[in-house]
Amino acid sequence: METSKRRRSNTRARLLEGAVEVFAERGFHGASVEDICERAGFTRGAFYSNFASKDELVLALFQATTDRLLEQIEALLPELATQPGTLLDAVLGLLDETAPDERQWHLISTEFTLHALRDPEAARALNQQRAMFRDSLTKLVEQIVETSGLTLSVPAERFVRLVIALHEGARSQSLLEPRELPPGELERTFLPMVLEAVSRPSR
Amino acid sequence: METSKRRRSNTRARLLEGAVEVFAERGFHGASVEDICERAGFTRGAFYSNFASKDELVLALFQATTDRLLEQIEALLPELATQPGTLLDAVLGLLDETAPDERQWHLISTEFTLHALRDPEAARALNQQRAMFRDSLTKLVEQIVETSGLTLSVPAERFVRLVIALHEGARSQSLLEPRELPPGELERTFLPMVLEAVSRPSR
Structure with missing residues (x-):
């Protein structure tokens, strides 16, 4: 029962x-x-x-989406420890798969972000949620970088912010013009260059 | 009179x-x-x-904003011919200054983009406007790269798309958390690395 x-x-x-x-x-x-x-x-x-409200429901959607993404990345960790080179491929692949309907998710998350830019209470709640997600991703990046015997020349948090900013900006372009810009193409082209530029061997 | x-x-x-x-x-x-x-x-x-409509007015706003940005970049060209290293600084500086109120402009342009994702006619008009802007920026980048005696390993159009995606994504983060992420910081940190990674001397 x-x-x-x-x-x-x-x-x-x-x-x-x-x-x-x-x-x-x-x-x-x-x-x-x-x-x-x-x-x-x-x-x-x-x-x-x-x-309690429509806002609270949207925040629960953000939470569910980011929890799912973090779980998937964590599940990849054992594999990454043996093949560190695949980190970016793995993460980029996840970004594509995570939201089963990227378009719906883009509409909802962008609209709620605009709402938060006009409503301080919504902004506080959204920022708290985004900060938790960024912190989790940052810890994962630090862990993976260390496992790979690398050091970053920028704070891992800045690299995570870059990945999020580029992904959100690129998604908007791909949704407007799917044929001109296939989803994930900008990330796949440019993020490996940035990662290469900011990482050095630890010893 | x-x-x-x-x-x-x-x-x-x-x-x-x-x-x-x-x-x-x-x-x-x-x-x-x-x-x-x-x-x-x-x-x-x-x-x-x-x-003819509210849509047409917003498209005229896009046009005015991008025209102003392109004019400012073109005005910098003579200087760039003698000091090519300052290209990125100049462009990044313009991105900061262009929209006198970044917040207002972000709200309007993001909202209209969401509207276009639900309205095919608005999408066609917006995509046409964005394509013209990208084409102008692409020609400028090609011109500057050539003047600097460089060759890009990616199409200039892809680099322009990257700059726009990163700028739009980063602006959203900075507006939500201005103290945590000062406007322009991600662009200033990461775009020079990408430009370095994609450019080689021509001869």
Whole structure:
């Protein structure tokens, strides 16, 4: 028999899925809590027993997406310890695969970022979430760099910020012109050059 | 006496200025043609004799911004011919200065890009505008590279796409966390490394 806890987690997951679809169609501001409930097949009561607000739901989406990405990178670590050269390939491959629908995810995350630029409370919550993700990625990069017997000439945190900035900017271009710029092409072309430029053997 | 043409161009400029303010406050979707007219002190008639739609007005803003940037870069060319090493400094300096209010410009251009991802007609117009800008920048990069006696190992167009992607992604991070990431820092740190990695002496 399904426990109450599992039922709750299932409700939450279905609300998140419904929200992704509704946000992608109507935008963050255009989608109401009612729209999300209708899509997921739940009442407003079910929504508010899981999320305090639409903002909180989007932040939970960010959390789920970044958790999944970090888990996938961590799963690669043992392999990377023996073949450090594949780090960038592995990470770049993950970036492509992580969001099953890059377009939907780009719309939602960009819209919420714009919302945060006008709403200090949303900005605080988003920045906290992004900082946690960056910190986790930074620790992974430091760990991999050390395992590979390398030292970086820039803080690992700056390299992580570069990867995120380039990926987000390139994704926008690829979504606008998929034929002119295949997804991941700028990252695959330029990130290895940067990594080469900033790494030196430790000893 | 002011000619009709000059009066028209003045009306257009004031509508554009008003629109920048209203879009930044209320967003592209939240701002109506009425809001823009009220802010600029004109009637709807004046608006529609200058722009067919809100979309057309935003595209005119893109055009004005990119024209200004290209003019500034072209003005630097004579200096660059004698001191090619300063190319990147000059371009990066311009990126900082170009949009007098980076925040407003980021909000408007990002919102219109999201709109274009949902509206094929807006996408066509935006892509055409962005392609013209990229082409102009690409020609400038090719010209500067040649003047400097260098050859690029990647197409100049790809390097231009990288600069735009990194700048747009980094701007989003700097606007969210200005103290953690000063504007332009990622570009100044990493673009010189990439330029170094892709350029070789021609002969």
